[in-house]
Amino acid sequence: MQRPSSTRWVRCLHLQARSLAVNLNLFRKAKDGTAAIEFAAVVPVFLAITFGILAYGFYLGAVHSVQQLSADAARASVAGLSNTERLQLAEAYVAAAASDYPLLELARVAVAASDTDGRFTITVTYDASHLPIWGLKGLVPMPAKSIERSAVIAHGGG
Numbered sequence: 375m376q377r378p379s380s381t382r383w384v385r386c387l388h389l390q391a392r393s394l395a396v397n398l399n400l401f402r403k404a405k406d407g408t409a410a411i412e413f414a415a416v417v418p419v420f421l422a423i424t425f426g427i428l429a430y431g432f433y434l435g436a437v438h439s440v441q442q443l444s445a446d447a448a449r450a451s452v453a454g455l456s457n458t459e460r461l462q463l464a465e466a467y468v469a470a471a472a473s474d475y476p477l478l479e480l481a482r483v484a485v486a487a488s489d490t491d492g493r494f495t496i497t498v499t500y501d502a503s504h505l506p507i508w509g510l511k512g513l514v515p516m517p518a519k520s521i522e523r524s525a526v527i528a529h530g531g532g
Contacts, residue, residue, distance in 0.1 A: 426514050429507035432477060433517060436502055439475040440483075441523040443468060444498035447485065448525035451496060461487040464496045479504075497524045 450467035454460030465485045472480040482501040487494065500521040507517070 426510060429510050432505050433507045436477040436505060437521050439478050440498050440500045440521045444496055444523045445525040446471060448496040448527045452527055457489050460494055492529050493526050495524050495526045497522060
């Protein structure tokens with residue numbers, strides 16, 4: 375068996391080095407995996423924003439429902455002749471209407487009333503600690519776990 379000559383050996387190494395340089399150059403210029411890397415970098419941020427929007431949407435929907443429920447309960451209490459009767463009317467309305475609001479659970483709703491200066495105030499409080507926004511704790515600013523909204527109506531409805 376003949377051994378390759380030294381010039382042939384050098385020439386072979388030179389071709390291998392050149393082939394490696396060409397391959398590295400092609401690798402450096404390749405754009406095939408760029409989309410996958412960009413996708414991997416962008417998707418977590420996009421999902422965090424999307425879930426934040428959805429979670430805050432649920433929370434703000436519950437806030438709006440509590441406000442609407444308190445306003446409607448105050449309107450329903452107008453027919454009462456005494457503060458006790460007004461409170462009973464408001465509580466009965468909330469018990470009947472709370473199921474119309476898909477984001478509210480009746481067991482988490484509390485109704486209170488007060489009378490000052492000829493104005494009757496209905497306050498509806500809702501425990502929102504079960505809403506999905508609390509899963510984002512540490513990622514987004516957290517609102518209050520208790521939602522409290524009031525509606526005021528003058529005696530006689532005027």
